[in-house]
Amino acid sequence: MKAVITSITLKSPLKFFKLSVFALHVSNQLKTSNYVEFRNKGFWTKHYTMTLWRNEEDMKAFAHSGAHLDAMKKSRSIAKEIKTLTIDANELPNWKEALILLENKGRVYKIK
Structure with missing residues (x-):
């Protein structure tokens, strides 16, 4: 199985509202897909997701x-x-492990 760990750093706290709209539509799409497990968390300008796929x-x-x-x-x-x-992965890691993995091995996309 495959686990995807993602973080997004917003340009400002006000961008949270637009992120929420995107997330609502993506969540609806996710419900119709073949995912195994999904978790998310975030606050202020930093947000995370983890998804497990067969x-x-x-x-x-x-x-x-x-x-x-x-x-x-x-x-x-x-x-x-x-x-x-x-x-x-056979299961999603806990958040502590996931954030360490993401920090040490994640691919960064800087947006200008």
């Missing part, structure tokens, strides 16, 4: 379509940095 094909089908694809295309308007990491 296989890479299901993960990519979700990430590259619908509301998620639209949110990725529009992320420049709200984010100053997005970090992501995909790992092989």
Whole structure:
């Protein structure tokens, strides 16, 4: 199985409202996908998600379509940095472990 750990750092706290709209649409898309487990947390300008998938094909089908694809295309308007990491895992790590993995091995997308 594949676990995806992601963080988004918003340009300002006011961008949270736009993030919430994106998240609502992405959550609705997620409910119709083949995911196994989902967790999220965040506060102020830093937000995180973790998603567990049965296989890479299901993960990519979700990430590259619908509301998620639209949110990725529009992320420049709200984010100053997005970090992501995909790992092989049978279950999602706890948050402490996930944040360490993301910090040490995550791929960073700086947005200007």
